[in-house]
Amino acid sequence: MTPPKPKSRPDRVSLWRYLKLFRQDLLSAQPQRLYRAWMAEFRTPFFRSYMINQPDLIDTVLKKRPDDFPKSSRISEGLRPLLGNSVFLTNGETWKRQRRIIDPAFEGGRLKDTFPAMREAAEACVERLRDKTGQQIECEEITSHAAADVIFRTLFSVPIENEIATEVFQKFRAYQRAQPLLNLAAFVPLPHWLPRFHSRNTRRSAQDIRSLIGRLTAERANAIEQGRAPDDLATKIMTTPDPYTGKRFSTDEMVDQVAIFFLAGHETSASALAWTLYLMALYPEWQNKVASEAQALDDHTFAAMSRLKISRDVFREALRLYPPVPMMVRQTTCPEQFRNREVRKGSQIVISPWHLHRQERLWDNPDAFDPARWSTENGKTCQREAYIPFSSGARVCTGAGFAMVEGPLILSMLLRAYKFETIPSKTPVPVAHLTVRSKDGIWLRMVER
Template structure:
């Protein structure tokens, strides 16, 4: 099965044409050459950037010298109203402090403790889908967003999405996203810095979300003081001191991080799950294999996770073809030489999982859907050198372990109970906050 891919731009064209197309759709504005090239330089009126596909360059930027390639202020500009100065956009000493605390909270043992809550969310979405399983075409994206948000609230604050404050955060978040369609998690924003401003709707919805989170954080702080707090991720994050400075997060820092976990944690998981379901709808072989596996092994016991091998391979392959954070940007702190080209201080480094994951010189059958590839020598070497849905190095996603349990679990629960059938028209991938379908991601559900 060869799933949909935007038609790339052909030929060179003018810089202005590129900018026009980029503003319409970042993915299809990119040149076809990026699926074969190791690096591409772009000079525009407001930007000088280098898209790096060479695994050794990616390794240098993300793993060997990450402090010389901080996150770009472009990223901060789009996300700051909601995220404040959270770990997702901060740099330097502030970021180091935040990550020291977060990494402790996301240790593997914690994810294990969170598993029953994830499982409850999985059973809840299976139930919500029941009235829709009559074979008519539905957009699955709102449902994957809903369940991913449910997982975050249940694991972070031990409340389901139906909780009044949780559902208000979820609703306000939709508004926030509608108010700024050009912002994406990777920080690729088509407007120059001076031309960007946050309209009233953006500021209003961000303030509302932060106010709601503030209430949750204050209530939890009171429960911690009273000794009645549940032992979930929020309690862990709020009570873990930075092992170097011994300081715990201030309430404001905690609001920044909760907003980040909500944004980075639910939008990404929702995108990966929706694409996984779509891909399975066109692949009866993998769908039936996964359904058998889920029927045999899925349970509320954490030990079932290691047996969900097909679910994991499918989820991994879906994130190869449709990485939720399809591109991300760093900035050169000093002048650099990249494959014999001079990159001045301040130049943007674009890292593109979208292109790296489909690179024609690296992958066998780069555009095909094949969850079996992970057992081949090519799949294994590419997983090491050319696969980064969670980024790589010290700034990689702290929620990766969490997401690799949540995603296969949700997928297995849905496919155990429903047979998926392809839609009439395939989805068109576009970069919104994460990688989504232009008009949603449609499919048909039938009760098994």
């Protein structure tokens, strides 16, 4: 039994067919051979893109020379209405300044400081499911709610039941399902003054979400000024000056950053947790191991996390099979030569965690779910060289450590209380929206343990 993945397209299709598939679901738009290829080229009338699936090439782009391979402006176009000039989309000195302000909030002891809020969100999730035992539940809805609760509690010290938090959550759910990862500007070069062809619903939803986030950040700015702000992530970020210039984020700049915190911290965590629950239902022997280990959470302190080794390995394996962000795109700033192939300036460089994590030349039994692999020599080597669910190098996700506490914690809390079972008629099929989700949701039967 192997976990499901989308069907690959035939090796050769027309450009029109490829673009149509790409907009609908970029995973099933890719051919099967990419799971073995070190590099592949794709040409359009307007640009060339290269998928690199070889560790040393990825290392060059992400670690050794990141300034030479900035984020692709083509991909940014699809996310700009919601994320503005957030740290996820910017490049160069703007990005470096943003990271200098943001990174301290996620360093060292801050994880320990945010743990009580994470635990409260996990406990709230367990309680919300009490009246659903014996029923079929849609897991993405459950994990989205839980992950959003974590973000609001750790960022703004309010639970998801807060009026504004609830409204942001509801509007974002509609946005992420309707918004394709790419819009026309990803394929056709448009002058900067031409409209970007975002749908009216996309623009309206993004504006509504940003307006609500603006209210939260403005309220927090006032609380900081009056000396009554809680010591949470929002306060830490908004009061941290750039060590080079001494300037802090303005309220408008903070809206951009909160938007990406919500996207990266809620959307990606929800995706990873939902797939992990499905894998637990598919492999009940591993589910029982996690549930047994979860008794360590009788200790309510952060120290209990160090005893959740199986849960961490299970979550790590789910991130390998279903990386929430399936592809990352950079662009070349000068001519390059990859694998004796000339790569022009302005080319798109695609790095696909989805394909790298299943690269047949690197991983032992890559399509299998095997949390024990992380203790093998092959697993340890691949974790160093071919495992990038949070990206890598200078642009590694700031919240990677945060996610590796949140995921195993919520997973363990849920499995300590409930048992999850597959529904034979409802096998999930992964597709890429803003993150890797299931085409028709992830449905499981839940019973009390």
